[in-house]
Amino acid sequence: MAHILKTDNLTKSFGGLLAVNNVSIKVDEGSITGLIGPNGSGKTTLFNVISGALKADSGKTYFDGKRIDGLPCHLIYKAGLVRTFQVPRLFQKMTVLDNMLIAARGLVGERLTVTFFQSWAWKRQEEGLIKKALAILEMLDLYHQRKNLAGNLSGGQMKLLEMGRALMADPKMLLLDEPAAGVSPLVVDKIFEKIVELRQSLGLTFFIIEHRIETLFNYTDRVIVMFKGQVIAEGKGKELVEDPKVIDVYLGEY
Ligand SMILES: Nc1ncnc2c1ncn2[C@@H]1O[C@H](COP(=O)(O)OP(=O)(O)OP(=O)(O)O)[C@@H](O)[C@H]1O
Ligand SMILES: [Mg+2]
Structure with a gap:
């Protein structure tokens, strides 16, 4: 199977702390791949480096056959590699639909976008985008929440809206940082079922950070395990639960 994402010895440190230490990973195109590891393992930092939010100290990243490390994050986004955040970044006082439309303009400075967006002329031009957002x-x-304010959504709906905003970019691959963080257990499965559906219907690749290991094992093809900045194991959930290195890391924490 082709790899849509590949990193070679990515490294990122903060002062003396090696947050991402020589990480070489591969993500299969069309897969749902998980990323786990105790708090502070470097998972979010790895996403930040891959997505261009942070510059790697060294190492290479390839996406869809092209080298992307060193590119500014808006070009990586344009290439189809889009990430979501651990804490949803929504405009609470705007409607769900407006949050989607602004995402389509997410590459312009946020303040400018809001002003520009509120103009009637802009709305007229963006009927195509509205159709896409509603779909x-x-x-x-x-859909039934489209006129509701984002701030009035449930936690789970906010996480789905965050994913919807990412989909406005027509991504090939989504990096989801804890897409079910802080939502009730019942909703967690709903979010992951949606991810499986989206992979099917849109042919997307997903790379997902998630703390609920059992949930992640249920929905992923492969999982990569990080600890102290390094990849310490990877494989299918079944293999990982028996891997002494993984057990060690998690027993150490709980
Ligand atoms: N901007 C930063 N400046 C300094 N240190 C940072 C910065 N971002 C992360 N770190 C440190 O790097 C290490 C890895 O953090 P990171 O957020 O990547 O971990 P994580 O695996 O995503 O953890 P969590 O599961 O808690 O979200 C931690 O020790 C963290 O304190
Ligand atoms: Mg994190």
Whole structure:
């Protein structure tokens, strides 16, 4: 199977702390791949480096056959590699639909976008985008919430909206940083079922950080385990639960 994402010896340190230490990973195209590891393992930092939010100290990243490390994050986003955040970054006082439309303009400075967006002329030009946004909201079971303020959504719906905003970019691959963080256990499965559906219907590749290991094992093809900045194991959930290195790391924590 082709690799849509590959890193070679990526390294990122903060002062003396090696947050990402020589990380070489591969993600299969069309897969749902998980990324786990105790708090502070470097998972979010790895996403930040891959997505261009942070510059790696050294190492290479390839996406869709092209080298992307060193590119500014808006070009990586344009290439189809889009990430979401551990804490949703929504405009609470704007409607769900407006949050989607702004995401489509997410590459312009946020303040400028809001002003520009509120102009009537802009709205007229963006009918195509509105159609697209509504279709995505429909896929995420958020269509009925389109006129509601984002701040009034449930935690789970906010996480889905965050994913919807990422989908406005027509991504090839999504990096999801804890897409089910802080939502009730019942909703966690709903979010992961949506991810499986989106992989099917849109042919997307997913790379997902998640703390609920059992959930992640249920929905992923492969999981990569990080600890103290390094990849210490990778494989299918079944293999990992028996891997002494993984057990050690988690027993150490709990
Ligand atoms: N901007 C930063 N400046 C300094 N240190 C940072 C910065 N970002 C992360 N770190 C440190 O780097 C290490 C890795 O952090 P990171 O957020 O990548 O971990 P994580 O695996 O995502 O953890 P969590 O599961 O808690 O989200 C931690 O020790 C963290 O304190
Ligand atoms: Mg994190």
